[in-house]
Amino acid sequence: MEQKVVLITGASRGIGAAAARRFAAGGCRVVVNYHRSREQAEALAAEIGGWAVQADVSDPVQVRKMVDNVLDKFCQLDILICNAGVAQQKLFGDLTDEDWRHIFAVNVDGVFHTIRAALPHFIHRKAGKILTVSSMWGQVGGSCEAAYSAAKAAVIGLTKALAKELGPSGITVNCVSPGVIQTDMNAHLDGETMAALAEETPLGTIGTPEDVAEAIWYLASDAARFVTGQVLAPNGGLVI
Numbered sequence: 001m002e003q004k005v006v007l008i009t010g011a012s013r014g015i016g017a018a019a020a021r022r023f024a025a026g027g028c029r030v031v032v033n034y035h036r037s038r039e040q041a042e043a044l045a046a047e048i049g050g051w052a053v054q055a056d057v058s059d060p061v062q063v064r065k066m067v068d069n070v071l072d073k074f075c076q077l078d079i080l081i082c083n084a085g086v087a088q089q090k091l092f093g094d095l096t097d098e099d100w101r102h103i104f105a106v107n108v109d110g111v112f113h114t115i116r117a118a119l120p121h122f123i124h125r126k127a128g129k130i131l132t133v134s135s136m137w138g139q140v141g142g143s144c145e146a147a148y149s150a151a152k153a154a155v156i157g158l159t160k161a162l163a164k165e166l167g168p169s170g171i172t173v174n175c176v177s178p179g180v181i182q183t184d185m186n187a188h189l190d191g192e193t194m195a196a197l198a199e200e201t202p203l204g205t206i207g208t209p210e211d212v213a214e215a216i217w218y219l220a221s222d223a224a225r226f227v228t229g230q231v232l233a234p235n236g237g238l239v240i
Contacts, residue, residue: 001221002027005074007067009057009114010084012037014183015133015216017044018209019081022217024048031070033057033084057084057110060117067117079129079220080118082111082155087185092146100147107151111158119166126170129220132159133212134177134231136239152177156231163229172228174219179235181207202237 006023010016012034021044024030030050034041038054045052051073055066070077086106088099111132122128137145138152159175166173180186180197189197198206215234218224233239 001078003029004078005029005031005070005076006079006081006220007031007033007070007077007114007118008081008083009033009055009110010035011081012041012044012052014185015178015181015209015212016081016083018213019083019216020044020050021048022210022213023079023220024050026217028079029074031074033066035084057082057114058105060113063110063113064117067114067121071121076125077118077121078127079131080114080122081131081133081216081220082114083133084110085133085135085152085185087145087148089144089188090147091144095147103147103151104154107148108154108158111155115162122166122171123169128166128171130162130166130171130173131216131219132156132173132175133216134159134175136177136179136233136235139177139231139233140239159231160229167228172219172224174224174228175231176212176215176219177231177233177235178212179207179233179238181209181212183209197238200238201235205236207234207236 006028011020011032020030032041032045032050032052035056041052055062132155134155135152137149141149163173211234215232
């Protein structure tokens with residue numbers, strides 16, 4: 001994938017940062033999107049020889065400007081990784097309208113805005129790889145994570161629908177659905193809880209951002225040229 005241009009949303013840390021490093025190591029030119037973590041994003045971009053660009057994915061105007069800037073700079077976009085996301089643990093009865101809309105604005109609307117902005121370029125080229133990032137809770141649901149589970153389930157549904165719609169244009173659309181991963185999103189879990197989750201996982205360990213990055217790399221590679229509309233779940237067997 002030498003010299004291919006990849007845009008990764010929410011790439012300043014966690015899974016997004018691991019993916020940025022993996023694609024840079026594979027010879028790609030990587031665009032690191034961030035919302036608020038400018039210092040982290042710019043440090044990562046400097047580390048991998050990439051380019052950091054700010055945009056709130058829940059804002060369609062900012063997203064369109066970001067994609068336009070990428071195309072102006074590189075004159076191409078080959079791979080789009082919709083990774084930006086937020087989570088919240090709350091009893092369903094305690095969820096406010098604002099909680100619900102915020103979770104969907106980033107996790108679902110953000111994917112919609114980003115794909116919509118990049119799609120004309122992909123269709124014009126009759127080529128492109130689109131990767132979305134869901135969660136095991138999008139597959140089976142998580143207690144006290146109703147909004148997050150519903151949003152991530154929507155991402156899977158969108159992935160499958162777009163795979164059917166865009167396949168004739170030579171565009172593949174796939175999803176990665178991680179299990180419990182050592183990221184800031186799970187920083188609220190104490191050591192005892194993480195140990196219990198590792199014990200519950202058939203492979204006996206918690207996943208790393210690099211594990212997920214490898215799954216994303218595969219789906220974006222030529223090895224997955226005949227793969228579309230699929231959900232690849234690096235979860236250690238926790239959800240089967």
